[in-house]
Amino acid sequence: MNTDDIDPKALFTFSYGLYIVSTTLGDRLNGQVADAVMQLTADPICVAACLHKNNYTAELLEQSRKFSVSVFSEDVPLPFIGNFGFRCGREHDKFVNCNYRMTTGGLPIVTEYTIAALEADVIDIADVHTHKLFIGRVKTAQILNEGNPLTYADYHKIKKGKSHANAPSAIFNAIK
Numbered sequence: 458m459n460t461d462d463i464d465p466k467a468l469f470t471f472s473y474g475l476y477i478v479s480t481t482l483g484d485r486l487n488g489q490v491a492d493a494v495m496q497l498t499a500d501p502i503c504v505a506a507c508l509h510k511n512n513y514t515a516e517l518l519e520q521s522r523k524f525s526v527s528v529f530s531e532d533v534p535l536p537f538i539g540n541f542g543f544r545c546g547r548e549h550d551k552f553v554n555c556n557y558r559m560t561t562g563g564l565p566i567v568t569e570y571t572i573a574a575l576e577a578d579v580i581d582i583a584d585v586h587t588h589k590l591f592i593g594r595v596k597t598a599q600i601l602n603e604g605n606p607l608t609y610a611d612y613h614k615i616k617k618g619k620s621h622a623n624a625p626s627a628i629f630n631a632i633k
């Protein structure tokens with residue numbers, strides 16, 4: 458493949474939201490920011506999250522096989538995103554810095570600066586080079602707060618946020 462044939466700006470035209478993908482294993486809670494989250498099917502409702510293999514969330518999720526997705530609202534402050542997106546749960550308990558609650562299914566959902574959340578059971582994991590794609594069947598979904606979802610485009614354009622090296626979209630930092 459000739460990389461001259463790939464203009465990264467073309468990929469920057471894709472639209473995404475911004476989410477916290479969380480899981481729990483034993484007494485460990487952890488979550489990470491991800492833009493690579495999408496709904497796949499309607500009946501049954503399935504979603505997918507693409508997580509870097511080095512991330513603690515991916516490590517835990519591979520064993521727990523269940524995850525939640527909390528949807529950021531557009532009023533979320535940058536440091537709040539940074540807590541989940543630029544720190545690793547191996548060294549730091551991210552949930553001490555935020556309001557959250559545990560679902561009856563035993564998953565943490567972040568209840569501040571978020572507008573909705575869902576829980577899913579992992580039905581498949583695909584190996585995608587540097588990342589793992591976790592495919593989940595949705596068990597519950599709920600609106601948490603009034604507001605609009607933060608888009609990944611506004612995270613870059615309005616909040617002047619950066620992508621993390623472990624995000625599939627990390628190349629966007631260089632082309633903005």
Ligand SMILES: Cc1cc2nc3c(=O)[nH]c(=O)nc-3n(C[C@H](O)[C@H](O)[C@H](O)COP(=O)(O)O)c2cc1C
Nearest residue numbers: 490491492493508509512513514542544546621624
């Ligand atoms: C705006 C933004 C988007 C991100 N998107 C993804 C993503 O889609 N997939 C991913 O694996 N990491 C993504 N990351 C990076 C993880 O959130 C980051 O590596 C985090 O520190 C991992 O935490 P953990 O080791 O506790 O799991 C993103 C980070 C930011 C700030």
